[in-house]
Amino acid sequence: MSRTRTLVVVAHPDLRGSRVTAHLADAIRDLEHVTVHDITAAYPDGRVDVAREQQLLRDHDTVVWQFPWHWYSVPGVLKSWMDQVLTHGFAYGAGGTALQGKTLRLVTSTGGPADSYAAGGYNRFTVAELLAPLDATAHLTGMRLAEPLVLYGARTVSDEDLALHTKRYREVLAA
Ligand SMILES: Cc1cc2nc3c(=O)[nH]c(=O)nc-3n(C[C@H](O)[C@H](O)[C@H](O)COP(=O)(O)O)c2cc1C
Structure with missing residues (x-):
């Protein structure tokens, strides 16, 4: 049986100024079945090679x-990449079946602490609720949405907690 392949689309407007996203991306580069794809480095002017991106998506599960x-x-x-790559006839609509049966996993980090993402908190909604448009995107394109991996309080996370989160991320990708 061939090994499941994972495409990690890393989307940060300024990866050099990033602590968390850059650290997580670096920490998974050695996983052999994982392709790490930094779309800001690939397309500094924001103009995406749509055929290349669509082939990358086809090549991964x-x-x-x-x-x-x-x-x-x-x-x-990432929104711009979605707008350009998830086209009619590829991702949805007549003949748009390329993504059907794949799994989509969202990996993100928030500045706000976990307790702020609740009905009574200052961010008012849970991250799962705020992810509704991406849930609908996965559904329309026929992808199964996996449990999101969220690091809360990313601006002040300790090195130890970032290391624990990184370990968890590697485990999720290796599973
Ligand atoms: C333009 C911008 C918008 C942000 N919006 C939010 C937000 O809506 N909610 C939140 O919790 N954090 C927000 N943050 C904080 C980032 O999520 C946080 O700094 C990031 O996850 C840290 O990861 P990094 O080190 O890879 O940049 C925002 C940061 C920036 C720069």
Whole structure:
């Protein structure tokens, strides 16, 4: 049986200025069945090679979108990639079956602490609730949405807790 292949789309507008996203991306590069794909480095001007991205998606069974939580959603660089790559006839609509049966996993980090993401907290909603548009995207494109991996309080996370989270991320990808 061939090994399941995982494409990790790393989407950060400024990876050099990132602590968490950059650390997590570096920590998974050695996993042999994992392709780490930094879309900001690949497309500095934001113009995506759609055919290349669609082939990368076809070539993998699991797709991870790894990004910092920006304004309760994905950063603009990932939204732009989605707008360009998830086209009619590829991801949805007539003949748009390329993603069906794949797994989508969201890996993100928030500045706000976990208790702020609740009905009574200052962010008012859980991350799962705020992820509804991505849940709908997975559903429309026929992908199974896996349990998201979220690091809360990312701006102040200790080195020890970041290491624990990194270990968990590697385990999830290796599973
Ligand atoms: C433009 C921008 C928007 C952000 N919006 C949010 C937000 O809506 N909620 C939140 O909890 N954190 C927010 N943050 C904090 C980031 O999620 C946090 O700094 C990031 O996860 C840390 O990862 P990094 O070290 O890879 O940048 C925002 C940060 C930036 C720069």
